[in-house]
Amino acid sequence: MGRMSRRQFLETGAKGIAIASIPGIFKFDPSAAFATPLEDIVNLKEYYAHFGVDEKTVLEVMQTALEQGGDYCDIYFQHSIANTVGLEDNAVNRAYANVDFGVGIRVVSGDQTGYSFTEEITPKAMKLAAATAANIADQAKTVAPVGLEHKTLPDYYPVKTLWENVKIDRKIPYLQEINDKVFAKDSRIIKSRIRFSDSSSYVLIANSEGKTVCDYRPMTSLRVSCTAEQNGQRETNGYSLAARHGIEFFTPEKVQRLADEAVKRTIDLFEAVKPEAGEMEVVLAPGSSGILLHEAIGHGMEADFNRKNISIFADKIGKPVAPEFVTIVDNGTNLNIRGSLNIDDEGNDTEETYLVRDGILATYLHDRISARHYKARHTGNGRRESFRYAPIPRMRNTYMLPGPHAPEEIIKSVKKGLYAETFTNGQVFIGAGDFTFYVKSGNLIEDGKLTKSVKDINIIGNGPEVLANIVMVADDLKFAEGGWTCGKDGQGVPVSQGLPTVKVSSITVGGVS
Amino acid sequence: MNNKEKLELARWAVEQAKFHGAEEVSVDVAQSRNVEVEYRDGQLDKLKESTQNALDISFYDDNRYSSHGTNDLRKESLEKFISGAVAMTKYLNEDPHRKLPDPEFYKGQKDIDLKVFDSSYESVTSEQRVQISKEIESIARAQSDKILSCTAGYSDSFSQSVKVNSNGFEGESSRTAFSAGAEATVDDGEGGRPYDWNWATVRLFKDLPDLEFLGKVAVERALEKIGQDKMESGKYDMVVENRSAGRLFYSLFSPMQASSLQQKSSFLEGRLGEKIASGKFTLIDDPFIVNGLGSRLYDGEGMATKKRVKIDKGVLKEYYIDNYYGNKLGMAPNSGSTSNLTLEYGTKSLDDLIKEMKKGILVKNFIGGNSNSTTGDFSIGIVGLYVEDGRIVRPVNEMNISGNMNEFWNRLAEVGNDPYIYSSWRFPSLYFTDVQFSGI
Numbered sequence: 001m002g003r004m005s006r007r008q009f010l011e012t013g014a015k016g017i018a019i020a021s022i023p024g025i026f027k028f029d030p031s032a033a034f035a036t037p038l039e040d041i042v043n044l045k046e047y048y049a050h051f052g053v054d055e056k057t058v059l060e061v062m063q064t065a066l067e068q069g070g071d072y073c074d075i076y077f078q079h080s081i082a083n084t085v086g087l088e089d090n091a092v093n094r095a096y097a098n099v100d101f102g103v104g105i106r107v108v109s110g111d112q113t114g115y116s117f118t119e120e121i122t123p124k125a126m127k128l129a130a131a132t133a134a135n136i137a138d139q140a141k142t143v144a145p146v147g148l149e150h151k152t153l154p155d156y157y158p159v160k161t162l163w164e165n166v167k168i169d170r171k172i173p174y175l176q177e178i179n180d181k182v183f184a185k186d187s188r189i190i191k192s193r194i195r196f197s198d199s200s201s202y203v204l205i206a207n208s209e210g211k212t213v214c215d216y217r218p219m220t221s222l223r224v225s226c227t228a229e230q231n232g233q234r235e236t237n238g239y240s241l242a243a244r245h246g247i248e249f250f251t252p253e254k255v256q257r258l259a260d261e262a263v264k265r266t267i268d269l270f271e272a273v274k275p276e277a278g279e280m281e282v283v284l285a286p287g288s289s290g291i292l293l294h295e296a297i298g299h300g301m302e303a304d305f306n307r308k309n310i311s312i313f314a315d316k317i318g319k320p321v322a323p324e325f326v327t328i329v330d331n332g333t334n335l336n337i338r339g340s341l342n343i344d345d346e347g348n349d350t351e352e353t354y355l356v357r358d359g360i361l362a363t364y365l366h367d368r369i370s371a372r373h374y375k376a377r378h379t380g381n382g383r384r385e386s387f388r389y390a391p392i393p394r395m396r397n398t399y400m401l402p403g404p405h406a407p408e409e410i411i412k413s414v415k416k417g418l419y420a421e422t423f424t425n426g427q428v429f430i431g432a433g434d435f436t437f438y439v440k441s442g443n444l445i446e447d448g449k450l451t452k453s454v455k456d457i458n459i460i461g462n463g464p465e466v467l468a469n470i471v472m473v474a475d476d477l478k479f480a481e482g483g484w485t486c487g488k489d490g491q492g493v494p495v496s497q498g499l500p501t502v503k504v505s506s507i508t509v510g511g512v513s
Numbered sequence: 514m515n516n517k518e519k520l521e522l523a524r525w526a527v528e529q530a531k532f533h534g535a536e537e538v539s540v541d542v543a544q545s546r547n548v549e550v551e552y553r554d555g556q557l558d559k560l561k562e563s564t565q566n567a568l569d570i571s572f573y574d575d576n577r578y579s580s581h582g583t584n585d586l587r588k589e590s591l592e593k594f595i596s597g598a599v600a601m602t603k604y605l606n607e608d609p610h611r612k613l614p615d616p617e618f619y620k621g622q623k624d625i626d627l628k629v630f631d632s633s634y635e636s637v638t639s640e641q642r643v644q645i646s647k648e649i650e651s652i653a654r655a656q657s658d659k660i661l662s663c664t665a666g667y668s669d670s671f672s673q674s675v676k677v678n679s680n681g682f683e684g685e686s687s688r689t690a691f692s693a694g695a696e697a698t699v700d701d702g703e704g705g706r707p708y709d710w711n712w713a714t715v716r717l718f719k720d721l722p723d724l725e726f727l728g729k730v731a732v733e734r735a736l737e738k739i740g741q742d743k744m745e746s747g748k749y750d751m752v753v754e755n756r757s758a759g760r761l762f763y764s765l766f767s768p769m770q771a772s773s774l775q776q777k778s779s780f781l782e783g784r785l786g787e788k789i790a791s792g793k794f795t796l797i798d799d800p801f802i803v804n805g806l807g808s809r810l811y812d813g814e815g816m817a818t819k820k821r822v823k824i825d826k827g828v829l830k831e832y833y834i835d836n837y838y839g840n841k842l843g844m845a846p847n848s849g850s851t852s853n854l855t856l857e858y859g860t861k862s863l864d865d866l867i868k869e870m871k872k873g874i875l876v877k878n879f880i881g882g883n884s885n886s887t888t889g890d891f892s893i894g895i896v897g898l899y900v901e902d903g904r905i906v907r908p909v910n911e912m913n914i915s916g917n918m919n920e921f922w923n924r925l926a927e928v929g930n931d932p933y934i935y936s937s938w939r940f941p942s943l944y945f946t947d948v949q950f951s952g953i
Contacts, residue, residue: 085605089841091607091608092605092606093605093608093611094578094605094608095578095579095580095601095605096580096581097579097581097582097598098581098583099582099583100584102584111556111558112556112557113558113559113561114560114561115559115561115562115563116561116563117563118564119564119565119566119584129563132560132562133560136557136559136560167604168604169604191776193776227776234778234887234888235888236885236887277747277949277950277951278746278951278953279952308662308698309706310698310708312704312705388563390561424883425881426881427881428880429878429880430708431698431705431706431707431708432705432706432708432738432896432910434894434910434911435880436880436882436894437881438882455885456883456884456890456891457892457915458883458892458893458894458913458915459913460880460881460911460913461911508743508911508912508913508952509913510892510893510913510915511951512949513747513748513949513951
């Protein structure tokens with residue numbers, strides 16, 4: 001698939017593959033990660049100690065990075081630990097863990113980027129990487145890095161217990177309990193697979209403008225997939241919950257709901273039909289339907305595509321793109337939501353950014369390069385998959401604010417259409433604006449009522465056209481609960497999305513004629 | 514670190530794991546060096562260069578299994594990593610099917626040179642890399658005044674890996690890969706900005722295609738999309754261009770895997786020996802193609818590879834069976850992953866296939882979509898060209914194809930003579946009759 005797999009959007013368990021509490025790796029007590037400002041400075045020192053560097057070394061590395069005339073550089077230290085425990089065929093019989101440790105050095109010269117990373121955090125290896133990244137620039141005039149100053153961050157993802165302190169024996173009972181609930185719920189269930197993933201990422205960012213920040217980033221997800229059989233017919237579906245949270249996220253209520261939803265969504269497929277092929281009215285259920293925004297407008301508003309003049313939204317800022325009751329934001333500050341960040345991956349504050357305000361196209365999603373290009377404010381959207389990649393503009397949590405209509409009123413208004421409820425993946429061509437998302441399940445709407453279940457249909461539309469065709473927005477905004485990962489330029493980052501019930505007057509639905 | 518040193522490290526890790534109580538162990542040590550250059554709109558845009566390491570270790574301890582990875586290869590870190598990982602494994606439930614492959618399957622490794630390593634790799638200079646990108650970009654940019662942006666690039670990689678299984682397998686490999694190409698976005702005059710790409714990946718530097726071809730075709734493909742629109746829903750014949758055709762096979766590959774069979778989520782369960790596709794479809798898994806992107810002498814579990822006919826004239830001959838799910842199913846493993854895929858190619862070119870269409874759609878790109886491996890249902894977005902009486906009429910987009918894989922492959926009427934060699938899945942252009950398209 002090569003280049004085609006860019007900008008694909010997949011629902012997965014947390015992106016990391018591995019997990020496990022591995023004692024003895026940490027030299028410091030990570031429980032100091034959430035603290036008052038005074039302790040926070042202690043915390044920064046611990047981050048330096050953890051990565052085995054000091055301010056002096058960091059400044060020297062920056063000096064090397066800028067010696068070819070680059071106008072900015074940043075250094076991104078990262079240590080992540082990821083774990084997954086899995087249940088299959090009624091036994092918790094597999095575990096995966098991964099440890100990743102390294103530093104990425106980026107040099108920027110105008111719009112140009114030089115990048116290198118090393119997994120060996122020694123002054124020598126870092127200077128070698130810095131010299132490699134420095135080659136992007138070719139200017140006699142050099143700038144010197146400014147002395148480092150530590151910045152204290154807000155805390156958008158407080159956790160009670162760090163994942164390093166949650167041993168595997170505490171996770172195993174969740175898997176067993178959910179498995180029991182799944183089989184108890186319906187005798188037609190023949191298989192159940194469950195994955196419990198968690199990860200912690202310790203990040204230290206220093207840049208040549210003198211800023212240093214450190215951040216602890218937790219993540220977790222629990223995913224259930226089941227297969228049911230009825231009269232020789234089989235169906236598979238599932239449900240997942242994900243958040244930047246600790247183990248306390250998985251309350252008894254959530255555990256019950258995971259099992260209930262996974263089973264219900266699977267069983268419903270037995271009765272499911274295919275809708276007619278072609279254009280029709282589509283109502284999007286509140287929640288993960290926010291994938292519509294992610295594909296139809298979100299990617300097109302990432303400022304790199306606009307500064308390169310390749311987005312269909314490239315000349316539409318300040319113009320009306322949707323009815324005035326439509327307001328769409330991308331927010332990095334929602335409490336414990338999967339796409340939230342205390343600070344973006346180039347050390348800029350995150351915020352609530354308006355993509356569309358009252359129907360008018362408002363602001364691109366900027367990283368540092370694009371903000372300078374447009375002489376615009378940073379929006380805190382510079383993100384990267386890991387220390388192996390240079391940051392680029394990415395979404396965080398993308399959602400539509402509540403509108404004036406009631407959900408019942410919206411469904412009642414449709415004579416013949418589709419109610420789309422659960423999704424697996426989507427994709428967009430930024431320039432032409434074509435986007436798709438795959439509906440795993442939903443319902444037909446006939447004469448204002450939800451009727452038969454539907455399954456496995458791709459929906460395809462054009463971003464600007466679909467925004468203009470939003471005719472009703474309800475007051476019931478919900479966030480997606482599952483673990484969404486967005487892919488762009490070969491980098492995957494965790495995101496979330498949300499939507500109230502929304503009606504679009506026409507989209508092409510892949511069905512049968 | 515060279516492969517000899519990697520092998521020593523892997524052996525050491527096996528011993529460490531055994532010392533800490535693991536019964537059987539599998540260790541992979543890999544290192545890769547990657548360089549990437551991008552040239553955009555007349556200017557160098559991105560330079561990236563790095564080396565990365567990985568050690569992956571799997572334990573088979575008293576019927577308990579876990580797998581761990583790290584990029585910190587210092588022995589003092591590894592020792593703690595391994596002892597912690599072995600300790601964790603003891604909390605898991607037993608799983609009698611988890612074991613290393615029977616050493617019988619390591620035997621018979623073919624003794625040939627697959628030529629997947631280019632010894633000229635070291636001599637490629639930074640200047641050359643930049644020059645190639647620059648040249649492709651300038652060729653692309655000169656193609657049309659409708660170009661809004663074009664980016665060209667070059668990248669190469671040198672990867673080495675070793676594998677040690679504690680029950681008697683050791684293997685090593687060295688590979689190089691070189692990629693170059695361009696992508697272009699053009700102005701359609703109505704606010705739309707169609708885009709396409711043309712990249713190629715090869716094992717040997719000298720096999721990179723002509724730079725003219727790389728730059729030119731990317732732009733031609735984007736220009737061809739100007740004026741694209743959807744059409745009436747209905748059944749049309751469909752030709753899928755070679756480079757996109759492999760996408761369709763994903764929908765068969767997942768249900769052919771042993772994990773799907775064992776988990777009762779495959780519509781191909783119990784279908785061995787049955788006709789699941791048209792007689793035109795013969796699919797071969799061939800690990801021995803010289804310079805092939807998927808060529809290998811042993812698979813990811815250490816098992817010796819073989820050339821295998823998976824689907825023979827439409828009849829399902831073999832699943833993809835890895836060691837673990839093979840044990841669960843009571844079936845002999847034959848490798849759970851693909852190497853190179855080839856078909857029994859036909860005699861017609863893409864142009865010949867287009868000429869045969871009375872009323873149909875030539876699919877050039879797929880967008881999004883998915884399929885259900887339990888039932889075979891699928892629905893995928895397309896971009897392409899509408900063809901009438903063998904002639905291209907206009908570009909189409911914003912349409913889906915839908916159906917069920919159980920019957921879809923039976924409508925494969927022709928197989929082209931044009932395998933796409935820049936992928937390990939070497940699909941040619943394929944002609945299907947009466948495909949359900951949805952549009953207006």
